[in-house]
Structures are given as structure tokens and as C-alpha cells.
Amino acid sequence: MPRALFEKLGNARFISHLDLMRLFQRAFKRAGLPLTHTQGFNPRPSVSIALPLSLGAESRCELLDFDLEQPVSLDDIRDRLNDALIDGIRVREVYDGGAKIKNLALLQSRLILEYDAGVPEGGEEAIRELFTREALILEKKNRNGVTQQNIIPMIRDLKMSRISEGELELSVLHCCQNPSLNPMQLGAAIGKYLPERTPDYIRVCREEIYTEEKTVFR
Numbered sequence: 694m695p696r697a698l699f700e701k702l703g704n705a706r707f708i709s710h711l712d713l714m715r716l717f718q719r720a721f722k723r724a725g726l727p728l729t730h731t732q733g734f735n736p737r738p739s740v741s742i743a744l745p746l747s748l749g750a751e752s753r754c755e756l757l758d759f760d761l762e763q764p765v766s767l768d769d770i771r772d773r774l775n776d777a778l779i780d781g782i783r784v785r786e787v788y789d790g791g792a793k794i795k796n797l798a799l800l801q802s803r804l805i806l807e808y809d810a811g812v813p814e815g816g817e818e819a820i821r822e823l824f825t826r827e828a829l830i831l832e833k834k835n836r837n838g839v840t841q842q843n844i845i846p847m848i849r850d851l852k853m854s855r856i857s858e859g860e861l862e863l864s865v866l867h868c869c870q871n872p873s874l875n876p877m878q879l880g881a882a883i884g885k886y887l888p889e890r891t892p893d894y895i896r897v898c899r900e901e902i903y904t905e906e907k908t909v910f911r
Contacts, residue, residue, distance in 0.1 A: 696791035697757040705781025710745040724773035727762040752899035798905040802876040804863040806892035847874035
């Protein structure tokens, strides 16, 4: 089954996961690339996106698996889809033989912490120290209700830098499956443990995806 590596940037970050699925289904149709359908009483187009992205987040490394009724060259699929997609959604590559999604283990995410009145005095040092603690406990909702979760074991690497008077950048390598860490939970941790240094806005972008061995996942 072919796989597409695509990016979701700019205003496209406000498209929900379900709407993104519909958008791709329409793009395949406009591009003259008929999809196969699942079997059963309610057939659906054979297209799926790994690790749904949170609304408002950007990504340079989303994965779309699909199956076509007829074979088409991989470069042709990429070009025809890009002609049918909207601004902000761009297929970077189409390839065969993608790795099993269960082996996708880590995400490299970039967070921009924005402060309207400038980064608070001592904020950079306090936030850097926060993520060196042995435990940061946050509430997490699941099917069984609300549980307490320590996010520190799910952070494999974290670097921080100041990129302007009002912005801090966090680059974090974190778990994304079994267990998974939503990068927005880093902002939640700052809000809980350092409320006076809570950013006014957080921008998130997935930069790359990896296996447990930290090799690029494709």
C-alpha cells in the first residue's frame, strides 16, 4: 500500500482530523485517482492518517496510507494530489513499503511560547529547571475517567532557547505511542507549576518522526 508524507502548515492547522480525511478523499477524486473501498455493509475509502494531529498544531511529517484501484507512478500521484489540495497541505513524497505504524515511537516537536509583554524575568531559567525534575504530574482523560500521569518519562530530550524578547522555543523529543505525550502538555505543566510564567499563546509543530531506536520513520 502506498504512503504519502505530507505537511500541514499555516491556516491549514485549523482543519480538524475528520475534515482532513474528507479533504484528501476529495483530492484523490479531483486528481483522477480512484481509491479502493473497504468491504462490508458500510464501505469506506481506503485512506488513513497515522497519529491524528491536534487542532491548531502544524506538522511537516504527517503520514497518509491509501490504496488505488489502478497502479499509478509514485511521482505522478504526488504531483496530481498537490494540484488538487489546498494551500498549507502539500505532499512531500509518495513511496511504497512504508514501515509498520506500530513501530512509530517518537516525535520531534517544536513549541514556541509567546509572551505578549515579553518573557518574564527568570522565566527561561525557571522553565528549563522545571523539565529537569523527576516528576511532573498532570491529569489525563481516558475512557475510564481521569488519571494522574507523570510526563517526565515520556520526554527523551528537551532543548530550550530564546528566539526573541517575547518568545521561547522548546525542541522536544517525546513518546507518541504507548504511552503518548501531547506536546501541549508541556504548556499545561508550565501553567500548573509556574503559573506566573504561563505563556499567552503556544504554537506547536511536528518536525520529524522516529522509531524507538531514533531512526527516521517512513
